[in-house]
Amino acid sequence: MGSTAANRAVDKGVDFANYFCTYGFLYHQKEMLCDRVRMDAYFNAIFENKHHFQGKTVLDVGTGSGILAIWSAQAGARKVYAVEATKMAEHARELVRANKLQNLVEVIEGSMEDVTLPEKVDVIISEWMGYFLLRESMLDSVICARDRWLNPNGVMYPSHARMWMAPIRSSLVDQKKSDYEGAMEDWNSFVNETKTYYGVDMSALTNPFTEEQRRYYLQTSIWNNLHPNQIIGTPVIVKEIDCLITTVDDIRDVRASISSSITEENARLCGFGGWFDVHFRGSNKSPAQQEIELTTAPSEDTGTHWGQQVFLLHPPQRVQCGDNLTFHFSMSRSKDNHRLMDVDLSCEIRQPSGKLLPPFQKKFYIE
Amino acid sequence: MGSTAANRAVDKGVDFANYFCTYGFLYHQKEMLCDRVRMDAYFNAIFENKHHFQGKTVLDVGTGSGILAIWSAQAGARKVYAVEATKMAEHARELVRANKLQNLVEVIEGSMEDVTLPEKVDVIISEWMGYFLLRESMLDSVICARDRWLNPNGVMYPSHARMWMAPIRSSLVDQKKSDYEGAMEDWNSFVNETKTYYGVDMSALTNPFTEEQRRYYLQTSIWNNLHPNQIIGTPVIVKEIDCLITTVDDIRDVRASISSSITEENARLCGFGGWFDVHFRGSNKSPAQQEIELTTAPSEDTGTHWGQQVFLLHPPQRVQCGDNLTFHFSMSRSKDNHRLMDVDLSCEIRQPSGKLLPPFQKKFYIE
Numbered sequence: 001m002g003s004t005a006a007n008r009a010v011d012k013g014v015d016f017a018n019y020f021c022t023y024g025f026l027y028h029q030k031e032m033l034c035d036r037v038r039m040d041a042y043f044n045a046i047f048e049n050k051h052h053f054q055g056k057t058v059l060d061v062g063t064g065s066g067i068l069a070i071w072s073a074q075a076g077a078r079k080v081y082a083v084e085a086t087k088m089a090e091h092a093r094e095l096v097r098a099n100k101l102q103n104l105v106e107v108i109e110g111s112m113e114d115v116t117l118p119e120k121v122d123v124i125i126s127e128w129m130g131y132f133l134l135r136e137s138m139l140d141s142v143i144c145a146r147d148r149w150l151n152p153n154g155v156m157y158p159s160h161a162r163m164w165m166a167p168i169r170s171s172l173v174d175q176k177k178s179d180y181e182g183a184m185e186d187w188n189s190f191v192n193e194t195k196t197y198y199g200v201d202m203s204a205l206t207n208p209f210t211e212e213q214r215r216y217y218l219q220t221s222i223w224n225n226l227h228p229n230q231i232i233g234t235p236v237i238v239k240e241i242d243c244l245i246t247t248v249d250d251i252r253d254v255r256a257s258i259s260s261s262i263t264e265e266n267a268r269l270c271g272f273g274g275w276f277d278v279h280f281r282g283s284n285k286s287p288a289q290q291e292i293e294l295t296t297a298p299s300e301d302t303g304t305h306w307g308q309q310v311f312l313l314h315p316p317q318r319v320q321c322g323d324n325l326t327f328h329f330s331m332s333r334s335k336d337n338h339r340l341m342d343v344d345l346s347c348e349i350r351q352p353s354g355k356l357l358p359p360f361q362k363k364f365y366i367e
Numbered sequence: 368m369g370s371t372a373a374n375r376a377v378d379k380g381v382d383f384a385n386y387f388c389t390y391g392f393l394y395h396q397k398e399m400l401c402d403r404v405r406m407d408a409y410f411n412a413i414f415e416n417k418h419h420f421q422g423k424t425v426l427d428v429g430t431g432s433g434i435l436a437i438w439s440a441q442a443g444a445r446k447v448y449a450v451e452a453t454k455m456a457e458h459a460r461e462l463v464r465a466n467k468l469q470n471l472v473e474v475i476e477g478s479m480e481d482v483t484l485p486e487k488v489d490v491i492i493s494e495w496m497g498y499f500l501l502r503e504s505m506l507d508s509v510i511c512a513r514d515r516w517l518n519p520n521g522v523m524y525p526s527h528a529r530m531w532m533a534p535i536r537s538s539l540v541d542q543k544k545s546d547y548e549g550a551m552e553d554w555n556s557f558v559n560e561t562k563t564y565y566g567v568d569m570s571a572l573t574n575p576f577t578e579e580q581r582r583y584y585l586q587t588s589i590w591n592n593l594h595p596n597q598i599i600g601t602p603v604i605v606k607e608i609d610c611l612i613t614t615v616d617d618i619r620d621v622r623a624s625i626s627s628s629i630t631e632e633n634a635r636l637c638g639f640g641g642w643f644d645v646h647f648r649g650s651n652k653s654p655a656q657q658e659i660e661l662t663t664a665p666s667e668d669t670g671t672h673w674g675q676q677v678f679l680l681h682p683p684q685r686v687q688c689g690d691n692l693t694f695h696f697s698m699s700r701s702k703d704n705h706r707l708m709d710v711d712l713s714c715e716i717r718q719p720s721g722k723l724l725p726p727f728q729k730k731f732y733i734e
């Protein structure tokens with residue numbers, strides 16, 4: 001396929017330093033284990049659909065502390081393979097033993113991509129979702145596991161996933177702008193002082209410094225817990241994934257052209273919020289008895305550790321109820337790190353009269 | 368030599384992800400360029416010792432933005448080789464051009480270890496010092512450059528370096544203790560809730576979690592700007608380095624047995640502060656006209672970006688004026704990352720009466 005960024009071989013050591021290492025800390029696993037929305041969804045998905053687990057073989061991709069493997073065994077699985085790349089595998093093994101499930105759950109330390117199982121499995125369960133669903137690119141590993149180890153009639157937990165976006169208002173737009181301006185003022189006095197005190201003209205670096213700071217303050221998406229009343233237009237689905245059939249090619253580049261209507265009078269469009277939901281529906285051949293949803297949408301009371309990703313619009317734009325936003329969204333993997341994302345967002349706003357506002361086009365980084 | 372940690376080959380990609388990457392940002396270079404103590408020391412070292420530069424060849428190891436190379440050229444060097452491992456090299460090249468020194472300064476992008484120069488040099492200048500002097504292990508690269516590229520009568524800038532420690536008082540000891548206790552309380556309610564709501568007994572992980580949190584809150588040394596009045600005993604030199612003759616073997620493990628006297632009545636020994644200084648003295652054969660010192664010792668008004676490293680003592684200990692502390696200090700490289708350090712510190716306190724207080728022994732991590 002040639003040497004495009006997407007196909008570039010990933011150095012395992014570098015991937016560990018950049019990505020896996022944080023998962024080796026119990027502190028980090030605990031943050032996920034304390035996310036009640038997340039925990040309730042997986043718990044209910046398993047225990048309200050025991051028919052998928054009773055007497056079945058299960059693979060937990062990225063078992064971390066082992067929680068999903070333990071629940072699967074408690075729900076009646078005959079055998080659970082729990083694969084974890086980091087040293088967390090040792091703690092998972094301990095936890096399995098302490099919960100007296102060592103005969104049912106086998107913890108395997110290794111990358112999913114490298115592991116060999118003694119048999120195919122009936123269920124693949126995994127909590128692979130990153131910020132805005134696809135950050136971390138861990139779904140790749142789940143797809144790889146599915147293609148190698150899932151029985152023809154097997155089911156995926158979760159079975160479906162969706163990415164959402166909505167136009168929002170947010171004071172972050174002013175804060176980040178002012179942080180950026182502060183950094184640039186600081187730079188300008190630095191240039192002056194360095195010339196005065198040390199005889200070196202640093203102004204040649206003003207352009208690259210500006211670019212660096214713009215990227216950092218204005219173009220990097222931000223983790224945020226949005227309040228529902230910050231949403232000023234209809235939320236739209238950017239991508240739908242059927243976990244049973246999706247491929248890495250299908251998720252490597254996400255492109256969508258979508259429309260949203262502004263639902264507020266005289267609002268300030270400050271950017272877009274992005275989030276995801278996943279569903280546990282079983283499969284066509286073996287549907288769930290109880291469908292479960294895990295959503296990370298803005299919520300008044302129940303936040304998740306994923307929050308939402310906010311893409312800010314500088315400068316913000318005045319919009320009116322009924323204005324129609326058409327936007328083109330395109331997300332691909334960062335060329336330096338396949339687990340991070342580059343986003344292109346262009347947008348046209350058409351007023352109810354038919355008049356078009358000047359379109360804009362922005363580049364963002366999900367770091 | 369066998370496969371000891373110290374000899375383990377370093378994966379270049381991993382080293383880049385863990386270490387070099389931050390130096391690729393102008394923001395980070397600017398932090399160093401805004402450190403007036405640091406800047407003044409190098410500036411004065413160069414311009415008050417022009418005889419070392421006029422008509423000479425200079426190598427700047429890790430040139431970053433190019434500042435030391437530019438000064439060397441402005442001080443009259445015939446030729447300056449400025450080596451930088453990161454993309455910052457491109458900005459350095461721009462800066463050299465903007466300051467009209469492109470005929471004198473040659474910026475070379477690459478690891479010092481891999482670079483070939485067309486000639487030997489008369490001066491090696493470098494700002495290689497990390498927290499508590501040796502964190503980052505960049506001196507290794509300077510030593511490597513010296514052994515390959517310095518003329519027999521060449522000089523090192525800086526020429527000497529010292530590590531210092533002193534007994535201190537610090538309210539950080541209480542803060543970190545309480546952070547640690549908060550984290551453990553949190554863990555205990557987490558264990559209870561996970562059992563109650565999700566039927567899984569997490570208590571088997573209490574020990575490893577405790578260890579992880581102890582390491583994080585109590586055993587990791589802390590960046591701090593100490594006030595001189597926090598020093599409660601005589602500062603002592605832990606290590607002296609002559610940059611012209613030191614070897615990697617000489618700095619890989621730092622061991623010292625040293626004594627300090629408590630200089631305050633009824634003080635609370637909360638731990639130790641560690642810092643460094645370096646000197647620009649030229650060499651025996653070619654001494655400096657003006658010796659310059661760069662110190663990162665606690666200071667009332669002029670802090671540096673290095674601050675001091677604080678090693679906390681849990682629990683703190685009551686000491687009296689005249690008490691004599693004998694401590695054994697041992698620092699070696701972390702086995703997972705040769706640029707980070709493990710420290711062992713044991714200490715005996717002898718009162719003026721001759722009575723010995725119970726000795727203690729602690730392990731610390733410089734992360």
Ligand SMILES: Nc1ncnc2c1ncn2[C@@H]1O[C@H](CSCC[C@H](N)C(=O)O)[C@@H](O)[C@H]1O
Pocket residue numbers: 020023024032033061062063064065066067068083084085086088110111112113126127128138141
């Ligand atoms: N390719 C891969 N092979 C093995 N483990 C992987 C992996 N990619 C990610 N992981 C692991 O997957 C985990 C994702 S976090 C989820 C942990 C756990 N299943 C829970 O729900 O609480 C991390 O511990 C990470 O180290």
Ligand SMILES: Nc1ncnc2c1ncn2[C@@H]1O[C@H](CSCC[C@H](N)C(=O)O)[C@@H](O)[C@H]1O
Pocket residue numbers: 387390391399400428429430431432433434435450451452453455477478479480493494495505508
């Ligand atoms: N082995 C090596 N080869 C080349 N550059 C190195 C190196 N080890 C560290 N560096 C670079 O050395 C720099 C140290 S920071 C000092 C920068 C500059 N000399 C100044 O004084 O402002 C960083 O930019 C880092 O990327």
